[in-house]
Amino acid sequence: MTLRIGFLGYGFMGRAHANALARLPMFFPDAPETERRVLIGRDESALETAADRLGFAETATGWREAIDDVDVLFNLAPNFLHAEPSITALERDVHVLCEKPLADEFDDADRMAATAAESDATAAIAFNYRFLPAVARAKRLVERGALGEIRAFRGQYLQDWLLDPDAPWSWRLDADLAGSGALGDLGAHTLDLARYLVGDVERVSGHTRTFVEERPDPEGDGTSAVTVDDAYSAQLAFENGAMGSVEASRVAPGRKNDHRLELDGTEGALRWSLERPNELLVRRADARGFERELVTEAEDPYVEHWWPPGHVLGWEHAIVNQDSEFLRAVATDGAYDPDFEAGLAVQRLLDAIQRADRDGRWVEI
The missing domain is CATH 3.40.50.720 (NAD(P)-binding Rossmann-like Domain)
Structure with a gap:
């Protein structure tokens, strides 16, 4: 077919x-x-x-x-x-x-x-990002208990494409078209990984900020209002008792596409950054500090489909991995994750963070 x-x-x-x-x-x-x-x-x-x-x-x-x-x-x-x-x-x-x-x-x-x-x-x-080999391996480590009980999640997604106040206006800067700015554009990814790796969130705080309130119209006719956030930060309280802190910015100097996460557990910890997408830094129970793991072995998630060990994968390979899983589910009537329920769960968090910022209080999910 x-x-x-x-x-x-x-x-x-x-x-x-x-x-x-x-x-x-x-x-x-x-x-x-x-x-x-x-x-x-x-x-x-x-x-x-x-x-x-x-x-x-x-x-x-x-x-x-x-x-x-x-x-x-x-x-x-x-x-x-x-x-x-x-x-x-x-x-x-x-x-x-x-x-x-x-x-x-x-x-x-x-x-x-x-x-x-x-x-x-x-x-x-x-x-x-769930379909990058390093992130998928991080999920396996959590599920195997290699880090023990997860106590903390930290996530950042930082870019600088709006740092220049003369950067032109686009639909991404209009609340009626985008819904939110850095929060939905970048934070949605981080919040999904928080749920993917740690679990459901019980309540959130929130802080959003717009630094440049007008930008040049791309057609060269005056300026248009910016009605979304340039940056956000939030605290997360997970249902399992873990703590979380997340932030995103589109005005962070020198950050082109810097998505990073950290997990702290009772037996270990890990760190990952999209700027070094094939690496995990893992601290195991019997080690003093973090050890670098290159996630390019055939037994690592998805790597068997690509290159020999040590040959790195990039951002675009996650899209290929993702689409292969999706289309296979379509062809076989199989289950697919993340589905629209996962998308709704993240949308619920985005909405709660905006309400927490507006009301100046923690919001229950």
Whole structure:
């Protein structure tokens, strides 16, 4: 069976997922066959160029009609367009992989998860960092008890692309289109890994800040208001008693895409950074300090599909690994994690952090 694929959106993540689909037959020969059937967007001229580059057979400027021509929809659109196309697809039993965060607001995410629960189709959210070998190995270490009882999680996601106050305005800076700024754009990933590695969160605090309140209009006509956060920080209280601290910023000098996490347990600890994605720093019970582990052995998660030991993997390989798992679940009617329920759980945290900031108090989840 060949799965007919539709993409809603063709920017950064469109290129990432098109690359993943092209790589699957080479490195995951057991993955189902795919046909890049239709690319959906608004600008006909740009759409034709993108379809040629990304390998799509057709284009469409309306998503409602295009959904009927595909088996799988990759919803790669801005956050405010996540809900309706995904819900419509799932109601028609079209499988969906939706980029994060699940929606621009909690109510939409709640509707999406409810529809997914009623649909026979697979509904996946793209928390791609779970599929990096080092992060997946960290999960195995936690599950095996190598760190003992987890006591603390620390997560950061730092970038600097908005450091310059003259950086142009985009949809990511509009609360009506994005929902939030660094919180949803970057924090969603960190909060998912917090749940993935430690467990459910019981309550949160929150602090958000916008440092630059207006930015140049990209069309060169004055300025547009920034209505989302440039940075956030929060404290987490996990249901199992662990503590957590998380933060993200898009105005952190010198940080291009620095996603990092740390876990402290009763028997050990670990550290990981996306700037060194193939490495884990692990402190075991019988060691004085952290030891470096290069996660490139064939027995490490996903590595058997790629290169010989010691040959590192990059950011894009997580997308390939993720899409292989998703499409295999689609083809076999199998379970997929993270699904829309996982996306809703993170959306609940995003919403709670915003309310905690607004009200100046801890918020129960």
